[in-house]
Amino acid sequence: ERLALCPPVPPDCPEAARQPGCSCCQICALGPGQPCGVYTARCRLGLRCHVPAREPRPLSALIQGHGTCLPTSEVGGMRTEEPADSIKADEMPLESTEITQDQLLNYQLMFPIGQEKSLPWNSITAYENMKMKRISEVKKWKVQGPCQKELYRALYKLVKAQQRSRGEIYKFYLPNCNKNGFYHSKQCETLLDGEPAECWCVYPKNGRRIPGSPEIKGDPECQQYLSSQE
Incomplete structure (x- = not known):
């Protein structure tokens, strides 16, 4: 039924791809x-969305669609980025489970009420803006909800990895949170190298994977697995 609502792919299209995010449409x-960029179609197989090495903020450039689809062989000589999950725990900020009032406002603007899709690069933009602010005295608000806490840590590690490598990060995961700081049942990784993203189902309260639910490239239809657990 959902596929029937999708616009048709042009007949002269040499290669179809899923829409950005977890969409089922082609x-x-x-x-x-x-x-190319985060919100555009992916590059064809054998190509990669590349941002010039001289670009000071490659993450932001990809948000704005300022990348270019180039053959993988042409960008293969770039310095390999450090995986975001390789950052040591002791390199995390001491107050990583807290957020300032301004930061909380930025976060809420990035995830409006009713938002069902992840906005990972908007989150990165908000986080970069947070880190540039130097507010000496501001009331700190506790982050509400386990997903918000995980997102804050993941953003820190992702930006840190990008700063260290000065390269491009093409695969990462940021939690998909609702407005209350809990998890959307459908979670997806983000890929910028032309491959479809893997998605899976979790419990909204704690983010743990739902037993028996699949991990697939597309929509895993999480609601049916949530219903079966009730």
Whole structure:
């Protein structure tokens, strides 16, 4: 039923791809030299969305669609980025489970009420803006909900990894949180290398995977697994 609502892929499209995020709809993959980013279609197989090495903020450039689809062989010589999950625990900020009032406001603006899709790069933009602010005295609010806490830590590690490598990070996971700080049942990784993203189902309260639910490239239809657990 959902697929029937999707717009058709042009008949002259050489390669179809899923829409960004966890959508089931198909769109035309981007060819060599075409602009690309987080919110565009993915590049065709064998291509990678590349941001020039001189770009000071590659993450932000990808948000704005300022990348270019180039053959993987042309960008293969870049310095390999450090995996985001390799950051040591003692490198985390001491108050990583707290957030300032301004930061909380930025976070809520990035995740409006009713938002069902992850906005990982908007989150990164908000986080980068947070880190640039130097507010000496501001009331701190406790982060509400386990997903918000995990997201804050994941953002810190992701930005830290990007700063260290000065390269591009093409695969990462940021929790998909609702407005109350808990998890959306559908969680997906983010890939920028042209491959479809894996999605899976979790319990909204704690983010743990629902037993028996699949991990697939597409929509795992999490609601049916939630209903079976009730």
